[in-house]
Amino acid sequence: MHGHNWRLEVSLASAMLDEYGMVEDFEKIKTIVRETVLERLDHSCLNDLIDPPTCEKTAEWIFGELKQKIDLESVTLWESQNCGVTYSPEE
Numbered sequence: 001m002h003g004h005n006w007r008l009e010v011s012l013a014s015a016m017l018d019e020y021g022m023v024e025d026f027e028k029i030k031t032i033v034r035e036t037v038l039e040r041l042d043h044s045c046l047n048d049l050i051d052p053p054t055c056e057k058t059a060e061w062i063f064g065e066l067k068q069k070i071d072l073e074s075v076t077l078w079e080s081q082n083c084g085v086t087y088s089p090e091e
Contacts, residue, residue, distance in 0.1 A: 004079055006058075006078060006079065007077075007078035007084075008037070008038075008062065008078075009075065009077075009078070010029065010033060010066060010070075010072060010075050010076075011074045011076075011088075012024055012029070012070060012073055013072075013073035029070060032069050032070055036065050036066055036069060037062050037066060040065075046058065055077055055083070055085050058077055059076070059077040059085050059087035060089075062075050062077065063075045063088075063089070073088060074086050074088030075088075
């Protein structure tokens with residue numbers, strides 16, 4: 001077992017902007033990401049949630065969890081400064 005310090009980037013998409021000219025408020029996005037993904041993954045065993053827990057499968061899992069709550073286009077998960085993956089399923 002070993003741990004990682006991940007960096008997560010989420011990209012949203014929408015055909016329309018809200019009354020304030022935004023897709024979604026950044027504070028709301030941060031709260032959703034923290035509660036839906038970060039708190040569940042922090043100090044947990046990824047093997048219990050994701051099989052196999054590769055960067056690619058983890059990005060896919062994160063996308064699936066967040067897509068239920070926000071208009072998500074893609075997630076990029078960085079395993080290190082130079083290694084990461086972007087997951088965006090085709091509709």
